[in-house]
Amino acid sequence: MDKSLLAVNGGPRAAAPLSPQPSKLGREELMELIGLWEMSPDVRRKIEALLAGDTALRGPHLFRYYNPRPSKVAEAEQLFARYIGVPHALAVNSCTSALIAAFRALGIGAGDEVIVPGYTFFATAATVGACNAIPVIADVDDTLTLDPRDVARKITPRTKAIAVVHMRGAPAQMDELLALARRRRLAVVEDVAQACGGAYKGRMLGSLGTIGCFSFDYYKILNCGEGGFLTTSDEWLFTRAQSWHDTAACWRPNRYATERREGELFCGENYRMSELQGAVAVAQIRQAGRFLKGYRTNRDRILRALKLPGNVALRRLSDPKGDTGSTIGIYLPDVEKTKWALQAMKAEGLPAGGLYDAQVKDWHIYPYWEHILARKAVAPDGLPWSGAPRRALPKYSKDMCPRTLDYLSRCVMINVQWAWTADDCRKVASGMNKVLRAL
Ligand SMILES: Cc1ncc(COP(=O)(O)O)c(C=O)c1O
Structure with missing residues (x-):
């Protein structure tokens, strides 16, 4: 073999040029999306004709990172952070994901307890368990949000956070809950899934606690089919939430760089939002007012x-x-x-x-959270219940919160x-x- 013929030595290139590859995402995908709207056959025919005549139609890049176009997910994050009044918003694929990323960012794990209200969608409590921590169920009062007095009663040396839910569109009793959390050095995770756009004494919900978690699923005040956001003013928690939400580390300025600070990198999951959801979220956030x-x-x-x-x-x-x-x-x-x-x-x-x-x-009601009441575990390790001494586990029952x-x-x-x-x-x-x- 004459080594001078190798391309690395200045010889001809054997595999170039290869034909340019068209985007896999094109007209058909666009028509499927357009088909989601209720429109008259006449309008649909006009759109089809318009697209058929467009020879320059190129497919979208639906991955938020490494995107040659400005990312819609990043735009949604900027708009949402401004709307909520916080420096950081992280787009994720659901509020369930946002809650897990929040608890993980806070370092919550086996043996820890998180107080949740007895009236909230199951996800608020289930995500505590999914982080191997123990959900402690507290009463709601006539606001249908956490009763601060019952929360105070339920705090133990293992409590790490209060998951405050702004249920059915109304703010929880934030003055009392924030004061209690400050006194007992607890984090406050606001579950704003049902109250996006709500406020408490002039501050937007999701900006008062340590971290806010929002749902953009189809049934919520703002929606993009499935989706969610995590909001915080704490840059370090934001970094850790990003780390959990994308363990592939595409979010990092230098993906393979060593940790900039101990605790930045760990084994996480993939909760990334797609550009499809991002584009819809942008349009929704603009209409929030x-x-x-x-x-x-x-x-x-x-x-x-x-x-x-x-x-x-x-x-x-x-x-x-x-x-x-x-x-x-x-x-x-x-x-x-x-x-x-x-x-x-x-x-x-x-x-x-x-x-x-x-x-x-x-x-939405704790007596039906059977997996928690029956202390179900996903694996033989028995977590989350095996993370604490048996006598320290909360005593769950269907009538534990009669009020x-x-x-x-x-x-x-x-x-x-x-x-x-x-x-x-x-x-x-x-x-x-x-x-x-x-x-
Ligand atoms: C209070 C509350 N928290 C969390 C969630 C979970 O949201 P998602 O469906 O985006 O995971 C919901 C959804 O119904 C909810 O109502």
Whole structure:
């Protein structure tokens, strides 16, 4: 072999040029996406014709990192951080992921305890267990958010954090909870899945605690199908959350560099958000102000027209101004009357829902968190339950938080819609008044 023929020695290149590869993502994928919209066949034909004539159509790069175009996920992070009023926002693929990344960033693991409310979506408690830590369930009060007095009672030497959930659009009692956390040196993880855009005493939810976790799944105030954000003012926690969310380390300025500080690198997971979700999230965040104004205007219209009898009370709000307005909760005097009012309101066409019925399973209420109550483990190591001495484990039972069950079983909630007209709100209020008058 004449070595001078090798390309490294100046010889001809054997494998160049190869033909340029078209993007795998092109017209067909774009039409599938466009097909997600409800549109007339006529409009669809016009779009198809337009795309067929475009010879320059190149496919998108849907991975946020190493992207030749400015990343939509990065843009969504910037917009969201500005909206929430924090220096750092990390886009992830769900709020469940955001919660795990938050607990992991805080260094929470086997033997640690995290206090969670007995009324929240199961994910808040399950993610504690998924981090090998132990969820300790505390009561909610008439705000339907954590009762600070019960949280104080549940703190042990193993408690590392309080997972504060701003349930059904309303802020939790942050002054009391933050003061307690400061006194006992605990982290506060805000679960803002159901209250994106809400505030407490002038500060956006997700900016008050140590870390905020948001859901952008389809049913939330802002959504991109599936998605979430983690927010924080703490640069080190942000670095560690990034590390957990992308163990491939694409997020690092120099991917293979050694740790810049002890604790930056560890075995994490992959919660990266795709550019598809990022693009939708950008458009949603831009509309947040419009949606929030709609919810709040419509809540106020209904509340102004509502005539509550003496034995019916509104859900207490820790900060009425900060409430998102996406729900209106009322308490009835007893369970029988609640069931009757709920049925009667539904019959009137009202978007009313009950919060607890002992006959109906619902993963928002702790008695149905069977994997936790029965201390299920994923592996023979028995974690998270084997992480603490048996006698130190919380005593779970279906009736461990009776006050929570009492409030939930007497509450009827109206789901307010942001796009209702004044007439819709008038109808909702008069339907509620009609039923409550007959109570
Ligand atoms: C309070 C709360 N936390 C966490 C989650 C989990 O969010 P995701 O579906 O984005 O994982 C939800 C979703 O319903 C929720 O309501």
